[in-house]
Amino acid sequence: MRLAELSERSGVAIATIKYYLREGLLPPGRRVSATTADYDEGHLRRLRLVRAMIQVGQVPVANVRKVLGHVDDESLGRTIRLGAALWALPREPEPADGDGDGGAEDEAMAAARAEVDSLLRALGWSTAREVGELSPVHRSLVAAVATLMRLGYPWDAALMAPYAQLMHQVAVRDLDFVETHPSEAEQVETAVAATILFRPVLNALHRLAQEEESARRYGLE
Amino acid sequence: MRLAELSERSGVAIATIKYYLREGLLPPGRRVSATTADYDEGHLRRLRLVRAMIQVGQVPVANVRKVLGHVDDESLGRTIRLGAALWALPREPEPADGDGDGGAEDEAMAAARAEVDSLLRALGWSTAREVGELSPVHRSLVAAVATLMRLGYPWDAALMAPYAQLMHQVAVRDLDFVETHPSEAEQVETAVAATILFRPVLNALHRLAQEEESARRYGLE
DNA sequence: CATGATTGGATAGTGGCACTCGCCAACGGA
């Protein structure tokens, strides 16, 4: 398959594919001659994954490169490899607020950290801490809770726990789905794709459920 | 409170506040003189809401303006007002893919629409259809499912239903939380803030739960 | 063999958008 066909079948413009090749998001094709390279189904799959991350997941190009690096690293165990790949996903917005409340920043962060720790302890979840407590997911959770607190919403471990348990049920289903794929490489790729692609579905379902429940409670007054 | 103080207490740069005033995201202060205006706690709350939408929710400025228009529209019933506000939130990425698969685009969309309809019927949810089937949430759900299908993931109503039910449980808790606020205006504002701000928390909990479950199943091999 | 189209590669430019800078005339407190 040549570049033009890859572009057609993926629906991605040639110039964009060239850009991805340059940025290392797509491995170069097998060189047939000085001016021709050959691409296969693997390239197509990879290209779709990249598009999913960038378009749907809004993952910055630099992070996509990191994620793919982990996906392709066969020297790692499944959990680690999967964790490493997802590790690199977040497009963290920005930690510091600058000239704002000054010390209040650290205050909210500290309180949030305490609540999150308390939550994890209550649930018996260990992951984040054992891996070094610096998991991006863990940190983004703390940051999100801190934001809530700064805006004056009381959001403690007791309130979070039921949400966490519900999300755990969701996670169980996620992994069940991933396990339907045979090879480990495919599982890792599926996990990344699913993490990216399920989120809009979940979010939409969430909002739809809110609308439904709101209509149930208040009608359409 | 003058501009400088509003800036200090909110942590938002003066130039940015001026920008929000210009864009109509923040109502003008009470004019004290030709060169001085007075801002109150309401401005501070509104400013925080705007920041939450833009920074955390990544809602484009134009949509923020629309949302606030609905939040401030006291002529609407609660459900409608809330729905209208949330209605304007999404930062829809882009519907069409352009030169891609051509007709396959509509094919995936049609299949996705069918699955979503089937799901809603199975659950007995009515909201989206009664309001006119054009709810942005409904459409974004269809779009998200279509994307999954295009990438080759089998994602039908049967698979979605349990997720939807879990998200409904989440929604019940959300509304319980919103109801702890007394006034309707505050409820609407809280609902918007919650919709924006809870998402990162939920997402982080989801990912954390995935890590936890993954570690439980596969250890740290 | 001639010749026009296509390829991979490289460089510079585009567009959108949330800000941010700099300037202005009009205050307002010491």
Next chain:
DNA sequence: TCCGTTGGCGAGTGCCACTATCCAATCATG
């Protein structure tokens, strides 16, 4: 009185995914 500050406004900045253009080498065809 007078200098620092205010609100307002137009133009500029930075970021970043993408795209337009050009180029020489090569392939496909008559």
